[in-house]
Amino acid sequence: MSTPELRKKLKNYIEQADERFLKMVYALSEEYEKEQVVGYDADGSPISKQKLKERAKQASSRVKSGDYISQEEIDEELKNL
Numbered sequence: 001m002s003t004p005e006l007r008k009k010l011k012n013y014i015e016q017a018d019e020r021f022l023k024m025v026y027a028l029s030e031e032y033e034k035e036q037v038v039g040y041d042a043d044g045s046p047i048s049k050q051k052l053k054e055r056a057k058q059a060s061s062r063v064k065s066g067d068y069i070s071q072e073e074i075d076e077e078l079k080n081l
Contacts, residue, residue: 001009014025037046047055062068 014022017025034050035048038049038052039047041047
């Protein structure tokens, strides 16, 4: 079955669905969205939207606590290589 045919069938199911079916489809959609690949790590492994959000929160916490290296410090380290 082609993608347009699947969409049409699913739309019909949703239009006629009871609350239980709609909640199941919604939960499945939410999980799919969380696991959707939005990028790749330096080693080539995929990164999900959820993982990216977690990393951003962790990075923000580190910056707020002063746990970071300034650009000047990086430049200095590079000069000493």
